[in-house]
Amino acid sequence: MKKFSQKFKTGVSVAAVVVALVGVYGFRKLQALAADPTGEKDCGPAVGRAEQGKIDLERIKAIAPLPGVKWSQLGGSINDASCLDKTEIYGVVEVHSVDDIARTLAFARDNKLSVTAAGVRHSMGGQAFRKGGIVLDMRGFNRIVLNENTRSVTVQPGATWHDIQNVLHPRFAVRAMQSTDIFSVGGSISVNAHGMDHQAGALAKSIKSMRVMLADGSLRNVSSTENKDLFNLVVGGYGLFGVIVEAELDIADNLVYQTGRRVMDYREFPALFANEIEKDPNIGLMYGHLSTAPSTFLKEMLLYTYTKVDGTDFKRAPLDEPSGTKLRRLTVNLSKQGPLFQELKWLSEKHVEHRMEACTVTRAQAIGSAEACLVSRNDPMHDSVLYLRNSLPDDTDILHEYFIPRREFASFVDGMRKVLTDNKTNLLNASVRIVHQEDNFLTYSPEPAFSLVLYINQTTDEEGNRRMKKATEELIDLTIAHKGRFFLPYQLYYSRDQLQRSYPQINDFFAAKRKYDPSELFTNTFYQKYAS
Template sequence: MKIKWLLLCLIIYVTAFYFSLHVYSRQSVTITAEDAGRLLPVRMKYFRGVHSTKEIQQWVKEAHETGETISIAGMQHSQGGHTLYPNGTLLNMTGYSKILKFNPQEKKITVQSGVTWADIQEKINSYGLSVKVMQSQNIFTVGGSLSVNVHGRDIRYGSLIDSVDSFRLLTPDGKIINVSRKENSELFPFVIGGYGLFGVILDVTLELADDELYQHRSAEMDYRDYENYFKEKVKQDDSVKMHLARISVASETFLKEMYVTDYVLADQQNIKENYTELKEEQMIALPKFMLGVSRYSDWGKDLLWKTQKEYFIKNDGKYETRNNVMRSDSEFMEYENPNRTEVLQEYFVPVDQFAEYINDLRAVLEKEELNLLNITIRYVGHDEDAVLSYAKNDMFALVMLINQGRSEQDIQATEKVLQKLIDVTLDHDGSFYLPYYSYPSDKQLKRAYPRIEEFFEKKREFDPEERFKNLFYERYGQ
């Protein structure tokens, strides 16, 4: 009898321990979480890694019952608290990463939202297919890219919303609906570029492109010649499929000298088979070192600019497939410093205002203190499919990499300078990108995004209990 009683107690203890461990493993508490900008450390209640649709749906239903808030994260390269909310639940989607369906004949692929662009490239490359629209780097998740409606080097396909066929959305009350331009179509332009505020994008069907072979065409020029060069040599030439430019932030040629690389359609039949293997990043140590030097001296910025320019000009005539052009993993940009960080800002300006805009930017920056490391320029064609569209005209996108301190004083100093740059951008009928730190004022946001109130009203209508929240929404939407 005593032995049976002991065995019963042991069974009860082991069972209780198992379930306690199981619950803990599914609800692991984390002290703080932060995004790539490292300016917004936030105490979160739960950090939940998810792997199945059933699991995600269960968490959302539980949050609906308990009143908890949910934020959604992929690689967390949005830098304005878009994946964070104090004392909330963070759904980490990176484990939700299966390729569900691939149809090479129809040039379509269906993937879970935690899949990275690198995963897709590895799946479709051998079939002679490529992604239509994505960032220049392939490390990001598809769900995160949809949430910010990315664009890249491609000049023919616009922003990501243009290549989305449909997606499934897990709504705030735990239901799953299909969304496309025909089904629940009113949600389509809100969720894409919706920063995770309408629910969880579960999986998405994307349209694919052919994996073409390109030949690099590089040139250096004065910034005043860039607009005409782009209009005549790039936009009007159908053989140019992708484009990238940089403008100098070196002291000797500050915002005056440029170099460009065009990706021109090459002879597909005779050469392509020699270049189709997916490349891995080879040069990391040298660019990482040179970027590091440029953080701390004008001499370093001059050296980095000269080296970058020579490297790209030297690659004139190089052959490269579309998949490999969009394959950089940006490892050389990794930066660890306890007191400083690097943030991105991205400003859009109409093509026909480029030179005047650069003059006005320079006039501000020559008077202000801002550790500007790089400006990359891309083109985004007019595209207002998303409610929070950033391309109200044919635009040049200037992506700025900025090194700054992490203290409150440093943040305020950076904000002061960047709000001046934003005013210059808006005065030139431009806009700015929303995935980055919330330096823009409310007034500037409304000027850049005239439909922002419509966006927030739709969010509150669709999610009246505000189940999905983040710091971006708290800053601008409440």
Template structure:
């Protein structure tokens, strides 16, 4: 098994492809796209386009002991995707669909593929066929996540009775420290399978992933406005009624008694395959930007507009896979500064895992903490996760409620420290 130190040392200069960025004469800085608080100077930025090129980087690294870092679409905010003075590998050009087994519902793709491209590819391949497959889950909030990064973080979506992504992974190919491809599954190299999923890249570079698809279904959205005290019971009811997906998006107006307490409870139930899919009302990018502007400037109005929109979509029908696609506003922080001015700031996301029975108490305590710290919450939601009994570094150690907070952070020493205090308080 590779140690963290051994893995970090597996990198080197890469000169196989002329289109690789080998910019050694000027400073190269990288950053995450959401919090924008992980600005890191790297030695080079490399873009391998196939397995051979990726493996050559690793083989060369073993000889030259040059540190590497690996990133995809750069949504991670924990700093794990960058390393100072490293060779930064951008995996986004590793984006081919390798195979699609229509009979078994298995799709293999390179690790740099993004979810929207993967979905388009299998939908095109199964067009006109009776048996239809789709993804079980992905992260929500954006589609610009790579498959390899999703595996490395062992992500989850808004499934009401689903384990993390490891439950949907059939196998993957990992490039080890010698530059050799290793196939990992529940039957081959089982230890690496359990370690690398949720291992944040510490055990090798993910080259390709075979994903287990599930039968594609039609769903109806059912929307209500409820109170947090009702959540544990209402989640249980929806699961018993065979709803597949759902979440609770709470009010972020700290001046209201409804802060973190009242929210949009939106769930999705399977419907007959012959019913039409009709989703006439959708938010465009401009609508999302305006909602985000209101979340910064008038959170009472933001929740009213958002909840009114969701209530107006009650009864709309969707496909189980494409309903998970989400808009993401790139450069949102810059766009908001242009609209409303103010100090340089961005959003930081955290996710807190709470026993489901304790969810109402946690939300009440969190509201008090965030008010007392004068921390601005721009967006938040509650989802469920089932226990992960496969990965070695499991975060879902029991069936949890997962509470996601998008906190506003100002890019000053005082602002960053204030955000850190709030995050520590939420965790405690």
């Protein structure tokens, strides 16, 4: 009865919020803000990229077709999740086998073309393609094999974490992945992604081994013990050293967690993490959200924790998408409209959203309706964030990420608040996560750090890009001043000097790339801009 009462109260709270919003903003506008997307968003020609010119389609047609390989596109353009990087390409090959990759690489070598591998293309600076190049669409190369005896899963690079979780659930769970499940394994390895598990570290630490096809078509087995140098270059190497054709990953038990949350001052977080969370092995997952409301901007922090519960008498519900997609989308899109709605969004996160989360684990024998909310390890990461996709024209949302030494956290947040306020940046979300020292070659974390993930709204016109560029440059300078590093899978607004200062090993990285790929077969827009 108590759970029904809580749900009823939640429903009343949500309904009250919606009614208030209708009165303030108008029903038709709210419908547009909550509407499902109708397809891929087209932001038009990429601003500031007129120098790309036109691809010679006649030359493409004149080259003999590649036998046994399916082209899903010849000529035309491609884009990434930012919708700001529309780029004309030679074509897209659908990959379904290792032979498809080998044939395409041979074709590219013979015709002096470049190649990139792409998954769901959520990097936001052209890291998955370049002008005039061939794109390997890896999404159909996605077999998943569970190895129960070795407690691992063997996957092809196009598999998404969503699909992997569906194979592992209910007994097993992913050890390391992002906080959402939309990404492909190949893409995640190529950026050395990290997520909610503050104990597991980034993805590199859960990779048992990989098979990689090099530019000459040969296959190499790589791991932390075999061909270690190449392993450390491929992990976080942005696809510049070869094509991942298979990876074996460690998996974890699908433990049961009790959810927890608290509101705190952001300055309290480093000590709380060091003295409490880091020392408690039972806290399996955690992350923080900083306030985006003007009244408490980047000062209040919501800390979410998932604490292990002992016992075996639990029933795990099937994995499902979070409910309330339209309401969540409406809340996010309203927060783009001004201070009032930014305040309402933060109030919603503090007082409403957690009441909408499903408690997916129950005891085989119920012990009372007042029992704490329990979830399995898979549940909080099984979120395809459908509410972030929208049909709003001339509008896009951009990710940034900054890795800050833990001692510098509060000072960096203070500086970030000033940069974002001065630039009138429309910050939708600011997450805090944990990263350890990472030993891959192009590491973003040479020492333990806090990761700050920013989700920013901008218009897609020249003014929107100008403002984003300015804010990005200032945030990177701030990061460097705090001895941190910025994440490279995002927009290419930084200068070569900023790249060099943040990543002192970048020239050695490019030199290693030319050693393994002297003809520079594997390339992308990032490499094209900064390695020349």
